[in-house]
Amino acid sequence: MGWMEHLARLVRRPEASPKSSTTAAQANKSTFSGLMKVTTSSAKVLLFESLDPQVDARSRNRSVRLPRAMKMAVLLAALAALLGSTASASQIPVRVCYGGNYSSASSYHQSLELLSATLPQKASLAPRLFARASVAIGEATYGLAQCRGDIESAGCRTCIHDGLQGAEGFCGLRKEVFLAYELCTLQLSGRAISWPSRVGISASQPDAATVQSSTFETGMDALVVGVSSLAANTSQLFATAAEEVEADGRHYTAYALAQCTPELTPTDCATCLEDLSFAHLSRGSGGWFATSWCSYSVHLYKFFASQPLRQIPSVTSNTPSGKLAKRKKPLNITPHFYSFHSTNAYTVRTYR
Template identity: 30%
Template sequence: MDYFLIWLSVSYSVILYSPLISAQQFAYHYHKCTDNSTYTANSSYPSNLNATLSSLYENAFRSDGFGSISVGKNSDRVFALFQCRGDDSPESCRGCIKTAREDIEIRCPNYKEAIIWYDRCMLRYSNRSIFSVTEESPKAWLGNPYDIGNPIDQNQFNSNLVGLMSQLISRAESSSNFFAMGYKNGTAYDRIFGTVQCTPDISPSECRMCLSGRVSDIGICCSGKLGGNVLTPSCSIRFETYPFYTAPPDPPPPASSPSPPTPPTTSLNPSGERKASSRTILYISVPTSAFVVLFFSICYYCYVHKKAKKENSAMKGGNGIENMERNLSSI
């Protein structure tokens, strides 16, 4: 078992951290061909299996990333299902299922039961019903090859990791596709990113129980590691110190406040009453008219006062001439 875990850890590092892996490729994780479950070429099982896998591929465009189907009867009946990671697009999901189908036929020829995992999808089939049944075997552990290092940092890291997984499990069991992703800020490392997922054909309580078991498995495969992945047929978890999933787009900025409406004209509304803007015009026109009246009143007052002053001066000037004439006549 120790050599097996070492092999998985090395494979994990080569697959996930090799720069030769193209963005369009799907990283293989693990597969299992169930022993003592082979079929013969002259039976109807291979044709039923081919029809089942073809149908799964055609249904991989489903928006929820999950599909199941059965074909055949009795011992030659095939049950199959697929699941893509919850953040994957329908196009990428279909590409992953296509790769998984081609790969599993090569890795598990003539087997009646098999399962294969990639970084973005899982495909399995069997000659027994595998629908709505929680299954935690076979199981694969994939540990990140890099260690945390400092024991103090490791304790803080583990505490943050458990807290993150607890939050994600609660969100996953209440979601429609049993998937959750997110991150948690930490002190030893800036962030821990994680995903949890169950097949949606089991109950929420079964999903929680399955995922809780995978968190416990972290101590077996990934203690002191900077990342890890635990896979079972019914559920899986993964954590890393880098964002490995496709984050949803940022929400749009809040809508700006609407501009104030343009003041309406003074035309009459259908009821024959003036619109509200007529009050504004009235408020403006009344003080303006008063100012004009006051201005002209002042001007008129000044004019009359000035005229009266001139007339008064003229009258005073006339009396002086008369007095002067009297004085001259007396001489």
């Protein structure tokens, strides 16, 4: 029985008569004991669990009956803690922290605070949800922010704001910071930020479920190639696509989204997405993958509101390999040392 069912049982449980208070207390305790560890994809929340077996032994010898109001208060507090943990965990980025340190009393910190006050608004109001900024109160701070092209302005502003507010907590006082959420990316630096001609630092968060099938992998590969090519050849450098895949007797519908920052040329966009896909060859059943300059997401569910711009030809075990789009290996693959991925929301990589 799940935790929601336990909550429902407790809420519906009628008040016991005085002569049955012992039985009611034991039943309540049994239900409480069932509300132990609730596991989400990114957090484990302890609701009711005694770590001391002697406490449980003593409690069995007592008749304890919580007032209904107190019982409801405890349950609501537990539910709020669970939902709060899940919500906050979903807002923890994959991050890369490197470079030198600054002090909280330095002019760099002052510049960073001023940049943090302006960059979210600047990016969220831009037509392509992208902005760069620099502030120099003594020592200069540079920032680059990009939101996924299909989200609302308010969501973009919140995503970047949360990243800037949490940067010090995520990376301490490091000057070089890269934070990646699925909905936005943020780069902070003590040096001017420019396109390096090849993907440098990248991040990923694969989906938990995986499909072990060569046909499925071939289909996902074709989807990434298709959506990347489409994004690089549109004026917005943004595209969505979908694909039907038949693998090992099962049917899958996969959805993909790819985009590049508006500062890149179509050729640079194609290079960025190609490099990024090679930096994360093991995609499982999907996930999201990002750099400061480009990103793509692939999932077995529809995660964007609009209709896909393109339907990639279906892939089955009988599809001739010659009809499938294939990635051409870049001449200069980004070293894996600079590629970071997270299997949960708490992974952090810090390099000196």
